[in-house]
Amino acid sequence: MPYVEVTLPVNADRSQIYPILKDMEKYPEFMADLVSVEVIERKDNTTITKWVSNVDGRIIKWTELDNFDDTNMHISYKQTEGDLKKFQGEWILTPIAGGTEIKLTVDFEFGIPMIAGLLNPILKRKVRDNSMNMLTAIKERMENRA
Template sequence: MPYVEVNLPVKATKSEIYPILKNMEKYPEFMADLVSVEVVDRKETTTITKWVSNVDGRIIKWTELDTFDDAAMHIHYKQTEGDLKKFEGEWILTPLEDGTTEIKLTVDFEFGIPMIAGLLNPILKKKVRDNSMNMLTAIKERMENRA
């Protein structure tokens, strides 16, 4: 199963970044690959969200359970239904010595067609890595270019 981990330092504190990460329905406003994110259900520590993404002209849809640990400013997500067999990971915020915060996004996924997984997994892994880094870059730009 492919696993992707990307990280990027951002000139902002955990407490400044976490609300942006948590407000997933706003992601399409500043993340080009996302068509939509809809909150279907919101509870105190979880949301159910429906996602539509456009990756190189291919529409990928899924529903995920997002679990928020506000004290640790940590988010875990897991697909509950959708186009991939498995799609889950986490957002991890780590303060750095210079006053910046490292944002780490992990994605553990499985395409779900074993016979072609060997052929597709390297391609999909690169696409997921690129898309994940684009998400981090969009958050970095949003945080560092705010007025």
């Protein structure tokens, strides 16, 4: 099963970054690969969100359960239904000198064993690129605020 982990330092405190990460509905405004994110249900420290992403002209859709740990400024997510057999991960914010390191992990499985060996390396690269694009978009949003 492919696993992707990307990190990026951002010149901002994690208390400034965390609210941006929690506001997933606004991701498509500054993340080019996302078509839409819709909150279906919100209760306590969880949301159920419906996602539509465009990866190289291919539309990928899924619904996920998002868990928010406000004390530790940590988000975990897990697909409940969608185009992949497995899709889960977490956002981790670690204080560093001069700001915060953002880490995004994605653990996924395509779900067709006969072609997984062929497609998983391609999908892993696409997921890594997409994940880094998300971190870069957050970095630019945080560091270019006036």
